[in-house]
Amino acid sequence: MNPKTWTVLELINETAQYFKKYNIDNPRLNIERILEDVLKLKRIELYLNFDRPIANAEIEIIRAMVRKRSQHIPLYYILGHAPFINWDFKVGPSVLIPRPETELLVERVKVLSEKINASYFNILDIGTGSGCIAICLAKLIANISVTAIDKSKEALIFAEENARLLEVENKIKFLCLDITSDININLQGAPFSIIVSNPPYIKHDELKTLAEEIKYEPQSALDGGTDGLDFYRIIIKKYTSYLAHGGYLVLEIGCDQGPLIQELIKEENNSISCEIYKDYQGLDRIVIAGY
Numbered sequence: 001m002n003p004k005t006w007t008v009l010e011l012i013n014e015t016a017q018y019f020k021k022y023n024i025d026n027p028r029l030n031i032e033r034i035l036e037d038v039l040k041l042k043r044i045e046l047y048l049n050f051d052r053p054i055a056n057a058e059i060e061i062i063r064a065m066v067r068k069r070s071q072h073i074p075l076y077y078i079l080g081h082a083p084f085i086n087w088d089f090k091v092g093p094s095v096l097i098p099r100p101e102t103e104l105l106v107e108r109v110k111v112l113s114e115k116i117n118a119s120y121f122n123i124l125d126i127g128t129g130s131g132c133i134a135i136c137l138a139k140l141i142a143n144i145s146v147t148a149i150d151k152s153k154e155a156l157i158f159a160e161e162n163a164r165l166l167e168v169e170n171k172i173k174f175l176c177l178d179i180t181s182d183i184n185i186n187l188q189g190a191p192f193s194i195i196v197s198n199p200p201y202i203k204h205d206e207l208k209t210l211a212e213e214i215k216y217e218p219q220s221a222l223d224g225g226t227d228g229l230d231f232y233r234i235i236i237k238k239y240t241s242y243l244a245h246g247g248y249l250v251l252e253i254g255c256d257q258g259p260l261i262q263e264l265i266k267e268e269n270n271s272i273s274c275e276i277y278k279d280y281q282g283l284d285r286i287v288i289a290g291y
């Protein structure tokens, strides 16, 4: 008997069931994304071509990806790229997968840059990872120069490649720097109009309670120490001196950390104005402090 020839729709339905059995969130969306990449069709085109037969060679590739996903390897590591704002970023296990809430951080910085209304922007991105924040800012703000730092050389390889692919490599300087140890460095480009960061902010003990997918991501990009605030302490104490007068510190935060971070900022300088912004779920997500 000939092996069964699958159609697009059959494969979507079967695999969605399979993923459900393995407790994969959004099972249908996961197989759709895999098929989009392998068959080079957009989501809507998958359904317009619902009865297109899948070739054996395609089935092999899809099966291997589906198997990995059922082991809870993050979808975007399997695909090798992730969407963020209007662009696609190469990702792999040495970088955190860009999160939708971080898009708000970029939007906020863009709004601030309009408010500052200077002819030239110098921005420092601390813990750049895949480079998604630095690169989107370089795409969205005119007359910008970004210094993007990360302690991980492997992450910087992704960031540099993403900047090159998205054609902003001449606007961003990437530096390998560990803010927990490299102090008093002469940060080229300072003073900055804005310092932006999405540092690791999950409490150490909370990490093991999170979704299985998160265990595949670099723990050093997530682990914020005992209370999750280790990196905010360093940034607020050691890095705000690199800000220009009238500059802003813009931080992504955990939803329960806003008041604590405001306190850390006020401890350093009581006259700093500091606001908290919520994400689309109504959770505290961003702190903006004006220096």
Ligand code: GLN
Residues within 6 Å of the ligand: 099, 198, 199, 200, 201, 202, 214, 221, 222, 223
């Ligand atoms: N928002 C991320 C998560 O919940 C955490 C990112 C971070 O620690 N900076 O997975």
